[in-house]
Amino acid sequence: MFKRFRQYRPFIDAGIQGSMAFRLDFLLFRLGDILGAVVTYFLWRAIFDASTHATLNDFTLPEMSLYVFLSFYVGTFTHSHSNDDIGDDVKSGTIAMRLLKPISFSATYLFEEIGRKLVQIFMITVPILGGILLFQLFHAQSLPLNPVNICLFLISCLLGYLLNFYFNLCFGFSAFVLKNLWGANLMKNSIVNFMSGTLIPLSFFPDIVSKILSISPFASLIYTPVTIYLGRYTLTVALELIALQVFWVLFFYGLSKLIWRVSIKHLTVQGG
Numbered sequence: 155m156f157k158r159f160r161q162y163r164p165f166i167d168a169g170i171q172g173s174m175a176f177r178l179d180f181l182l183f184r185l186g187d188i189l190g191a192v193v194t195y196f197l198w199r200a201i202f203d204a205s206t207h208a209t210l211n212d213f214t215l216p217e218m219s220l221y222v223f224l225s226f227y228v229g230t231f232t233h234s235h236s237n238d239d240i241g242d243d244v245k246s247g248t249i250a251m252r253l254l255k256p257i258s259f260s261a262t263y264l265f266e267e268i269g270r271k272l273v274q275i276f277m278i279t280v281p282i283l284g285g286i287l288l289f290q291l292f293h294a295q296s297l298p299l300n301p302v303n304i305c306l307f308l309i310s311c312l313l314g315y316l317l318n319f320y321f322n323l324c325f326g327f328s329a330f331v332l333k334n335l336w337g338a339n340l341m342k343n344s345i346v347n348f349m350s351g352t353l354i355p356l357s358f359f360p361d362i363v364s365k366i367l368s369i370s371p372f373a374s375l376i377y378t379p380v381t382i383y384l385g386r387y388t389l390t391v392a393l394e395l396i397a398l399q400v401f402w403v404l405f406f407y408g409l410s411k412l413i414w415r416v417s418i419k420h421l422t423v424q425g426g
Contacts, residue, residue: 161257162265169269184277191226195219211357216293217384224380225352227282230274232314232375236263240326241335260323303385306392310379313399317374320406330417351377371402
């Protein structure tokens with residue numbers, strides 16, 4: 155096991171170095187994400203101010219505020235660039251170098267992304283998650299801290315990231331046929347953001363739509379971890395949702411293996 159880890163350690167280092175090489179670009183992206191969360195918060199605050207009810211779909215304003223910033227944090231944690239990386243490598247032709255390496259093709263992307271993810275988490279955990287915890291301390295009566303929910307939340311986030319990685323890996327393999335994924339990625343990201351509860355909690359949709367989306371893999375990316383943290387489920391239901399996440403991770407892991415075997419036959423190396 156440790157020998158295999160040493161094989162992929164250079165990819166983790168490459169991911170870290172890649173993130174640190176363009177520090178200003180990295181900071182501007184994170185600042186843009188934070189501003190997006192702030193704008194969304196003020197939008198929901200305006201909606202609550204205009205409403206005659208103290209709650210909307212069982213969400214109070216403090217809960218919705220927490221949901222908005224948690225969804226931003228979880229979105230950063232679970233986001234995966236594996237499809238973008240594969241698309242760029244296919245377009246530039248550098249994918250040939252990865253294919254020549256005597257190690258797992260998919261794992262090279264995973265460990266390189268883990269390196270980038272470590273930098274991202276280090277940069278945003280203290281200001282964002284620390285701010286969320288302070289916010290809860292000031293609203294201890296309506297938003298109590300629950301150590302069990304926090305532990306389940308972290309497990310759910312990890313599973314959400316693995317699910318997103320393998321889902322995007324499956325999508326990224328289509329670059330072997332399409333050659334360029336830029337437009338397809340824009341469409342995919344818009345659909346996933348909508349169906350994962352990033353913009354609107356899934357409980358705001360009609361009951362039948364909400365139930366369908368709740369068992370879909372997209373809910374496991376954002377909505378499930380955030381609502382577990384908010385304590386909107388019993389322990390039994392939370393564990394069932396985590397089990398569902400495990401199922402979707404295994405499903406897309408197996409699907410990525412199947413798509414790889416089919417799509418590799420259609421690869422033509424471009425660039426140079």
